[in-house]
Amino acid sequence: MLSTKEIKQSIRSISSIKQITRAMEMVAASRLKKVESRVLASRAYTERMQQVLSHLASSIPSERSHPLFTQKESVPVIKIVLITADKGLCGAYNNNIIQTTAKFIKENTGNTIKLIHIGKKGNLYFSKGGYTIEKYYPENVEKFGYNQVKTLASQLIDGYEAGEFGQLHIFFTKFKTTMQYSPTSIRLLPIEKDAIKTKVIAKGEYIFEPSAEQIIEHLFPKYIETQIYQCILESLTSEYAARRVAMIAATENAGEMIDELTRSYNKARQETITKELLEVISGAEALIKG
Amino acid sequence: MAKTFKIEVITPEKVVYDDTVQSITAEGTEGSFGVLADHASMIAELQTGILTISDVNNKTVRFALDGGFVEILANNVIVLTDTCTKEGEVDVEKAMAEKASAEKALLKVGSGVEKEKAKAALKRANTLLKLANK
The missing domain is CATH 3.40.1380.10 (ATP synthase, F1 complex, gamma subunit)
Incomplete structure (x- = not known):
């Protein structure tokens, strides 16, 4: 599992690729x-x-x-x-x-x-x-x-x-x-x-x-x-x-990848929060028991 | 009504004219000739000059052609030309300027090729002006 930071980085780079393919698509269309x-x-x-x-x-x-x-x-x-x-x-x-x-x-x-x-x-x-x-x-x-x-x-x-x-x-x-x-x-x-x-x-x-x-x-x-x-x-x-046509497909694919990565980013973030919560709760329980 | 035939005037940029007509007059390299329906099959080279088309309503349209070729085959006429200017679309000022510069170039008389080029330019300009002034 990638860390949230790593996922964020790849989302950013794919977004910039998407921008480039989109621009290339427009240039090709006008030509x-x-x-x-x-x-x-x-x-x-x-x-x-x-x-x-x-x-x-x-x-x-x-x-x-x-x-x-x-x-x-x-x-x-x-x-x-x-x-x-x-x-x-x-x-x-x-x-x-x-x-x-x-x-x-x-x-x-x-x-x-x-x-x-x-x-x-x-x-x-x-x-x-x-x-x-x-x-x-x-x-x-x-x-x-x-x-x-x-x-x-x-x-x-x-x-x-x-x-x-x-x-x-x-x-x-x-x-x-x-x-x-x-x-x-x-x-x-x-x-x-x-x-x-x-x-x-x-x-x-x-x-x-x-x-x-x-x-x-x-x-x-x-x-x-x-x-x-x-x-x-x-x-x-x-x-x-x-x-x-190739650039339209590339732009679409980049969009899909970004969606997927965003989902796994959210999942990863949720997991960290849950983990931290669990740690706090178990810590508190340990204190009460002690 | 007189018999008619189909004519297409085509340049590399567009199909200039495509209609059924009664007669045309074109300037071949051997002199001008007229075409009516049922003309014999022919392929001719055109010189820079004016193409006159008389359509089914006896209206005439004229074009200045910059050389080209014409094919007549079974009541289908194809005119292929590099550039073609329609009557009424002549840029008189530009044609005048071209005429002047061509005349100037002719006076200098350079090598054979240049002289031919200047001659051709002069003829082109003259044809355009002829078309504009009727």
């Missing part, structure tokens, strides 16, 4: 609000762009196919862009996406895997165990702006055209609701040709203005940029949502 509207707004743009590009990809005759659409399966190198958080305390958020990535790597052991990390946690995990980390952006995920995405995208496209790697995948956490987010991966290069309504296309060939090649030349980098940026936004939103 979530900011980024959530942005992610939902830009989703329409990204989806439409993907749609236009996959129409474009499927309507070009294969003999005229642009190098960016052609499969380069002969190059056994897969590049992975992994987006994680910089900090923990957000439930299973980091672990889920890291495990999804690790599983993918295990399934593709025949290829050389090169990792590009945005976010500290992913880098921390994959820096052990002999993975090739090609690049790590030590800046905050939050501050990873569109200009940086642009540079990264153009480097990736150049590398792909030069035949440095055969596939490019991006691993991120897709935001659904504030309680739901799922680790997801997209193959960015070569572009996936699914989700194409072939029926509609069959109606007639597309007219390209000025030319299919030039549109690809301009649309493609934009597509990669918006995809990567969208993935970062999705991940950020999921991270804040996850952190908020």
Whole structure:
């Protein structure tokens, strides 16, 4: 049994932890609000762009196919862009996406895997165990702006055209609701040709203005940029949502612990009083008898 | 009534316009073109310029677009653009200032890239002013 003094001390420290988790919850909630509207707004743009590009990809005759659409399966190198958080305390958020990535790597052991990390946690995990980390952006995920995405995208496209790697995948956490987010991966290069309504296309060939090649030349980098940026936004939103939920749970748990400790504190105090009373009474009785 | 089609104008920030319309006129890199219902499938690149939409009630709405792409497929038109300003929402003072600074930059004539940048900025400002003055 702990003494009343010790119990009081732990109540005090748990209260201060509770205050911190509560503050973190509020911070996460306000950030979530900011980024959530942005992610939902830009989703329409990204989806439409993907749609236009996959129409474009499927309507070009294969003999005229642009190098960016052609499969380069002969190059056994897969590049992975992994987006994680910089900090923990957000439930299973980091672990889920890291495990999804690790599983993918295990399934593709025949290829050389090169990792590009945005976010500290992913880098921390994959820096052990002999993975090739090609690049790590030590800046905050939050501050990873569109200009940086642009540079990264153009480097990736150049590398792909030069035949440095055969596939490019991006691993991120897709935001659904504030309680739901799922680790997801997209193959960015070569572009996936699914989700194409072939029926509609069959109606007639597309007219390209000025030319299919030039549109690809301009649309493609934009597509990669918006995809990567969208993935970062999705991940950020999921991270804040996850952190908020984790912190709400932590605050609740701290409250429960405080309640429990208060009860045992009262019990301990009562016991000391009873003990002291018993001592006084037995002392008095001894005097009367004597 | 004339045949209609669906159009969406989308920027990374929001869906600017989403409605059924009668016709649109856009400025492609090869010159401006009009679109009516049952237009052939097409993907075109747009230059900085004005997009005119004529809705089902024959009312026109105009937007200044900063380049972009348009896809026409089975009476569905998608316009993707980086920035888009609606008629009546142009900040004339800001556009004037941008025009002046772009003109100044053009006079200096730096390297090729800078010149192109200044040219693009000037065109953007001019388009905005054109939209504001009608």
